Amino acid sequence: MPRISEQRRAAQRQRILDAAMASFEKAGPDGASMQDIIAESGMSAGAIYRYFDSKEAIIEAVATERHEHEKALLADAMTVGFPDGLRQFMNAYFDWVADPAEAQRRRVAVHIWARAQHDERLRQIVTEGLAPLKDVASVLADAPLPAGVDPDMFARVLLAVIQGFLLQRSWEPDLDPQKYRDTVNSLLHLLNRS
Amino acid sequence: MPRISEQRRAAQRQRILDAAMASFEKAGPDGASMQDIIAESGMSAGAIYRYFDSKEAIIEAVATERHEHEKALLADAMTVGFPDGLRQFMNAYFDWVADPAEAQRRRVAVHIWARAQHDERLRQIVTEGLAPLKDVASVLADAPLPAGVDPDMFARVLLAVIQGFLLQRSWEPDLDPQKYRDTVNSLLHLLNRS
Amino acid sequence: MPRISEQRRAAQRQRILDAAMASFEKAGPDGASMQDIIAESGMSAGAIYRYFDSKEAIIEAVATERHEHEKALLADAMTVGFPDGLRQFMNAYFDWVADPAEAQRRRVAVHIWARAQHDERLRQIVTEGLAPLKDVASVLADAPLPAGVDPDMFARVLLAVIQGFLLQRSWEPDLDPQKYRDTVNSLLHLLNRS
């Protein structure tokens, strides 16, 4: 009975997602055609549609994959308190932002962000990916923050610091992540002294 | 010998760009068809192609318009020194980020950002729009910054703080700009005490 | 201004419908592809979609055209009473069934009939095309019909006599319409004597 194993099924799915990532990186989800994904994956049109209902479903799976990756990344950063958990949170992100192997994912992320503005399903996936913010905020709530600093908003500032850098580096690949990271860390040290 | 006045030509151009912005806001530049822009502008297909060579040219013009707007916005914020110029720089941006009339432009900006990753012309327009960073950095270079804080990178952090918020609010329109702004300002106050 | 005249628009529409009829005759609406209609019409894909929203819309237009033709055909047959109006009704149909120029339309009609079973819009078009039955029935209602003969059902019998022959001749083109018609007329004469 040729019913394929769960393992093979997962591998084929991943093959498609990898091909989609590669295609999306080059031209964005709209610029990449199904033919591109088909060629990149080495599979046939029909085969791909056994794993995903539509191109849209592939885009959503790519978005989901990215956020699962992100959540796993941050899961254990949140196990320690302020200010060490905070530092780990930022470091986990910065490691991702600096990792050459993740360049593709970062570039595709920007397309997902743009698309999430119109696509309700994608918007949900993206905002659910913002969940770690809650954890960061609850850690910050117990910390001696300067007056006027809201824990929720501070968490968003930290995320923005990452997102903005990811964006800037997507246009200027030569931007040095280490220098940026050092500056951010130096700024965060001001908190300890307050 | 221009058959139509320069003034009329500019007005027609603007009409197309406004229609494009409206169309792009709804579905992004890829999701919006030339037919959408044609319908929204009330002009004919042929007429539009007298003002712009291609859809791509319209997208570039939209991107350029946005960055000219941005530059004008920041031009006079840079006339005073640290820390007042810095505050004005941030306030100018925050006013834009909070202005309901600018919602359309902000949403389209995210698409431009994504597209700039692949489109060289767009990338140049976007990175040229980053010019104010240089001015901010040169102001910061003369300021008594904490140890380890690079002026160029600090300027990027400030930009990131805006960009990230713009992004987050594009997915969660209810996010309160005032609360975010207050937290950012409170954090920046730490600099004065250092 | 190249906005085409109403006349040209109607001509183009007809060109598409004629091409569709020719294509449908050869292979039925499902067997004929849009490419067939495009080739047959000598128009481009895009042009056709300016006149019809979809292939389905073309099929509906073909069905509508056929029934408008039919209604016009029967309109004046109904101006006289029994038994002359009845004879004219049948003759009008028989002339159509025997007319070589109408062979295409007859063959396509059978496909429309089949399709009308599932397609609600088509079903409405087809059943509205049955309207003449009401007129025939009302003429028959005033006639001295034999006992047990319901005017509505008799009208349906008459229609069935046509439909069935159309069907039989679609499989056996050599069937002689004249012989069939003579036999039907002879049978109808029995009514006069009753």
Next chain:
Amino acid sequence: MPRISEQRRAAQRQRILDAAMASFEKAGPDGASMQDIIAESGMSAGAIYRYFDSKEAIIEAVATERHEHEKALLADAMTVGFPDGLRQFMNAYFDWVADPAEAQRRRVAVHIWARAQHDERLRQIVTEGLAPLKDVASVLADAPLPAGVDPDMFARVLLAVIQGFLLQRSWEPDLDPQKYRDTVNSLLHLLNRS
């Protein structure tokens, strides 16, 4: 050396034909996909192709089945002479037309009729199904028919009366078969008096 018994083979074949009938009834042979038939039968794609060479072969088998059914139906109606054999012929048909259990077969029949116009094999099956006409005609040939009534053509009229009603009822399921039948029988009684 058949690995499976002839009996099982026939049962499997029937299972496929039943699934095909059910699928064709819903959407016609073109609207129904092999996947539909596969799902409806509970068999696998590969299994079905061991019993039928192609979808076309299934359609032909469905058509053949229908006409075998029809022939069996009429076989013994033809054992008696005019006018009783005639009445039995019509009654056998009318029973089929009124039988709710045969609704599926009737609806599919219309599709077969349409398709038989282009498909030579189907046309042969359908015209061979018209064989009873010959028997009816030969019975009628010995009967005292009114002047101008050709036995062959009269047989066709009788068939048309059935076919047309089947068609009309496929669009208007509420049509009362009994009323139609009564009217037809009343009309046929005129023959006795002539």
Next chain:
DNA sequence: TATGAATGAGCGTTCATTCAT
């Protein structure tokens, strides 16, 4: 024998762009 994953040609339709009027 039976399975269902895989194939890839072909489907209906859309789109940015052109050009006769």
Next chain:
DNA sequence: TATGAATGAACGCTCATTCAT
């Protein structure tokens, strides 16, 4: 100058059929 009808390549997707297991 302006119009919008026309183009035709390319799109996302489905399908009957095959064949490795």
